[in-house]
Amino acid sequence: MATKQVISPKKIRIAALLAVMGPGVIAGLSDDDPAGITTYSVLGAKYGYQLLWVLVASTAALIIFQDLGARIGVVTRQGMIGLIRQKYGARSGTLSAGALILANIGTMTAEFAGIAAAGQLFGLSKYLSVPIAALVVSFLVLRNSFARVEKIFFLISGVFIAYVIAGFMSHPDWGSALHGVVVPSMPFTRDAVFIATATFGTTLAPWGLAFIQSYAVDKRLTRDDLKLLRVDVWTGSLLTGIIGFFVIVTCAATLNKNGIQINDAADAAKALEPLAGTLAKELFAIGLIGAALLAASILPLSTAYSVSDLTGRPAALDDSPREAPLFYATFGVITTVSAILILIPGAPLIKILVLTQILNAVLLLPLLIYMYGISRDERLMGEFVSTRTMRVIYGLIIAIVAIAVCCMLWFTIN
């Protein structure tokens, strides 16, 4: 009988942690989406180990702001867009939500592009792989309970281990890698600034920030869970950074060393084959598919949370479509539009993906500033209002992102 077993305190602690786990790990790992893997691959192929410190800085920023987002969600029980509407007015809320929707459709298209490219590596047509992926993620999220959806997300995340294995298989120069991590240096060229800003923008993605907050609300985490939630957020963000590290290192050790230039993650996988073997290529491709599936589940979900939040309509995975029509309609529209975009022959995909990256980077700035504003609002945060030290750190990160975005825009115009 269940009640007869004696439960050790340690077991209870682990169980409690597992129950809270989710928002941080899922939001963090889904930042390693095809767009992220592509960015990391290009960064590694082009600059070798030199720009690894950008990833370290992005990961640190990710930890800080994901932690803040989760805390805001738990304390206020409201999603980010709803709070922006409440605190900064209807126009700010709508503008943020609008930009987020556009950026998310673009990013979702990038996820499908990743699935299409990785499928092609295994000889699968995109006219098959993309619709199947769209159906799979919709079915996954729409037909399951919250607890089960979360477990499936965890399972999908397991594929990221593929990148770590691929990393070791490429026999990287660990000394140079360490040097790149610790010593910041930056060639001030258009491409370098772009890739550094893109690394920030893809690691600290706006939709990820919106997601972690809404997800913590949906999971009904309470203030008691904050300590464990912090473990979750740190774990997720660090894993994100570690996986990014292995992707960069793999590409640095193989592609960069041999002077091979690539355009996306699928290119990287193909180029890996002669240098590190077929298994390395396949691991890279499998990782890409898993990453794309995870992010393709999270993106429409994040958008659906944001739209429902803006309008003040119910938004919960455990609600039925009848109870939360707007929530599920948004999910469907985002998935369908992105899938169609990728399947239209001759659609300007590269343009869409580049514009999405710029939009994500630009949108990140006001979102971080709003989050900063919310964090110091005592009426919203109560005893969890941000301390002086934390405010300085938030300000510092915002300043760095602002400089990066300004440089990027300057190079875009010139």
Add this chain to the structure above:
Amino acid sequence: MKKPPVKSINTVAKRFAGRSELVLQRKNIRESLVSVAGLIGRPVRYQGGKEIGRLVDVVVRHGEDSYPPVSGLIVKVGQSKSFIDGARIAKLTQSEIQLSSAKVDLTEFIRREGESLLDADVLDHQIVDVNGLRVVRSSDLYLAPLDREIRVVGVDISFKAFIRRIFPGALGRGPIPEHVIDWASVASLAHGTGVVRSTESRAALGQLRPADLADLIEDLAGRERSALIEMLDPDLAADALEEMEDDELQGLLRGLSAERSASLISRMEPDEGAEVLRDLDDDHRESIFLEMDASVAKQLRKLVEFDETLAGGIMTSHMLITHEADTVASALTLLVEHKGRDISDGVVVVDGKGKLLDHIQIIELIAAKPGAALSSLIGPPYPTSVNINTRLDEVIDEFANNRGSSIIVVDEKNKPVGRILADDLVDALASVSNASGFAQGSGGL
């Protein structure tokens, strides 16, 4: 994208029929609505047309009125914000506000108890739609003249009204009356509104089922959550609290004053109250005990001390104890007096020394002669009783073996100290399986 249907004024009116008239049903009110969202930023003028400044916010006073009157305006004059008393308003239209005199004393605005700012505290904030049983955001608020004052009469929660506000100029200001819900059918959780609320929304909240209320409470956080608890009838709030998840409840109590917590916990079933208190840290628990009625505190302290895996920790101390010499009629009277509680299925009978003799079902009492002594009804089947230190799993075995709906808990001297009902057992089992979470594959959620 389809949005959920907004309840029309008529549906709301039907729910409230017979309670009081809703002012939005009056045609003249519906035609004179002024949108608060559209009003913000409009010029405020002296009599004669000279502009003083631009409207920043509208201050309303909450009181016994169902429709809170405007008590003043916050106007941006140059770089500073000034307060203008509501009595000075001569004309308020969608495009401008005119004051009744040519000169007005401008004073600094200070928040007062019982007042809230419509733009800063209510607009775009969460409110409780009492009829739809949900937490929504207010898209717009509407003012109208009523009983010689300008009052908040309606609130719009539609997406249309929200989108309308995005547009610039006059386009963004006009109200769409068909989507407006009467102010009396929502509960604003604004800051500074004190505990006095409109009687209608309070009454409507009072008709909700405790489980629905618990859901509403769980949807809110911090200040709004405390505000909702404050406006509930304490007995109803206590019922709702019993329906809440344990950790939600813990968080909730931390946000309430010890006094309020004490009043709520005292109203809960003793075993539920004790369970809540048991999980609090020592200082917090003590502070709540200090605010309680001494006898209630004493009873709860005793329950709290019991280990929750023992019979004493899951029992409720509520039961009706009668003496074997009492009459059937007096036992029935006692039952009627406590008819509201779930203990009214029978009475416990004790002897002269207070020792357990029997539990007599209400049906046996009804069948017996009113004048008969309870001792004449004592006989098999005797109730199942367990010692206060019996372990939970043994209690379950007893339940399973005897197929009864309750067990009587006795102390070392065989005196009854409480009862365990089937639902207490379910609660106890639920909390045990929750604590082990994923380990047993229950998912924790």
